[in-house]
Amino acid sequence: MFVDNVSILVKGGDGGNGIVAFRREKYEPKGGPAGGDGGRGGDVIFRVDEGLRTLMDFRYQKHFKAKRGENGRSKSQHGKNAEPLVVRVPPGTVVYEKETKNVIADLTRHGQEAVIARGGRGGRGNIRFANPKNPAPHLAENGEPGMERQVELELKLLADVGLIGYPSVGKSTLLSVVTAAKPKIGAYPFTTIHPNLGVVEVEDGRSFVMADLPGLIEGAHEGVGLGYQFLRHVERTRMLIHVVDMAATEGREPYQDWLHINEELKKYREALARRPQIVAANKMDLPGAEENFKQFKEAVGQEVSVYPVSSATRQGLRELLFAVADRLDALPTESPDEEEEERKIYRSEAPPTPFTIHRENEIYVVEGERVEKLVRMTNFQYDESIRRFAHILKEMGVDDALRAKGAKAGDTVRILDMEFDFQD
CATH class of the missing domain: 2.70.210.12 (GTP1/OBG domain)
Incomplete structure (x- = not known):
């Protein structure tokens, strides 16, 4: 699990x-x-x-x-x-x-x-x-x-390459073919509900870690579907393989799929939309894929790297893996999220109030991290410890604050579970 x-x-x-x-x-x-x-x-x-x-x-x-x-x-x-x-x-x-x-x-x-x-x-x-x-x-x-x-x-999963795309576009099948991983594969949405990792070994001896991540849908940046669980892991990857179903087996248009997924990445975090990306035009062995592929290439333009592949027949996988390995060689070895994201800077605030005093019926209750720590560290077996405790409370201004609240000699004061008689 x-x-x-x-x-x-x-x-x-x-x-x-x-x-x-x-x-x-x-x-x-x-x-x-x-x-x-x-x-x-x-x-x-x-x-x-x-x-x-x-x-x-x-x-x-x-x-x-x-x-x-x-x-x-x-x-x-x-x-x-x-x-x-x-x-x-x-x-x-x-x-x-x-x-x-x-x-x-x-x-x-x-x-x-x-x-x-x-x-x-x-x-x-x-x-x-x-x-x-x-x-x-x-x-x-x-x-x-x-x-x-x-x-x-x-x-946040650590992998060199993350497979992204709509559910059932073939990400798990692609991972199982190019690695020794054995992810659960099925012809229904969200077959993959947890990330799967595998090591890809290219023919020339290079290798990298690939992650099959749960499928994205519209609204993922707001937590729809498996949105948050998915996007959390995308943050750590050095580059992405965007798997698109060229045969449109689910009835969606490939180019619109590509646009929607990238829009979800951008809405979740601007840096993710700028992450290096290669498109794996999958299911090229099915009817209608060739025509859709031509239209897709025209729509995305020359700047987007698109590789026609088929996980079922292994068509184009060698070229895809070499292209991924070459791109990784040119990227920094560290995951880029820390450099790209805006860092939150937590500034020190004004020190908290040393103590507060309120009444519970006839008892004056003193609360505060410093006074409570003082009680825990005082050994009340010894008279000298008790005198030191009373002196420190006086130096902190607790005595004056109790008088200001109306405390008189003989009134009960409580700090944590300890109760004392107030001496004016």
Whole structure:
């Protein structure tokens, strides 16, 4: 089964906790602080594996979570960093932030990697908080939570040549004849509902990858039929073979077919209409094809390369494949979509509000990424940690904001699942 679009959840590992510890040696029963830092949580890394061809595995595993870092230890020993979680993806995978649709990574080359979710840093042990005023602190941090995000994976097939055209014009048959691929072939629209790949070997030793893509119809750029699924894969090809049914077996006029398909490419993305293209005038062995071929050649003009072929009798296939190989030799080896498309530039916006406050009945609820992270990283077992927590909230302006909202001494304040009494 070919799968080319999935949504998954990835989470970096949480950082290990720092600890409170002191040196306890034979002649130093009251030694200084010796609590080590926690280790860093593992990153979630996507790595390209050229042996993969679909996103099928992600249909069965939707959650990917890296391991957390080790907690710190006594004798000033830091916890071990967690190993990254490496997730294998096929070449041509584009990773999007599901909510914003921003591109996180575009992975095309074997071995290419991208960090999708970073692990949290380890919490600091009490050796980090020692100073002349407080040489023996009873204070340590919990590990930072790892990044968690919902991402969308989209596979854009990587092939040198893409076969395009209306359904049932003979694309699958052409692929099966010139390669060892065995696509499903039938005399009805949308026989091909998933892309098929095959390697073409030309007589002089050259070779290239050809993709038989699902057929296009009018309105494909708006998602009609298999439009989006088809056009996604066309983007990656270096050139196109436009297969046209010269025998008009479906009752359509060949020249109009050619115009409509090119119009759909242009409407979806202007760059696709400029992609190098060769026309394979197929089904030349059938009645009426010769007359239609002459009319087609006159209509498209001399600038369009047209090769009369028959997949059934193999007529003209040798000439077509040599022409494709010659054209590929003259093209850049990289897929052209990145150079041709307009790049989206994501500019940094103003930093979000540090926190917000609202009331739920008699409780004042404080929300915000920074204050919530502070709660998660504070070890409330120690009085010094609690005092540090209160001091940081005051420095952030949370106390003043609560007073402005009407909070009085003894009122309940909630951050995440923690509730506190407000002290004025």
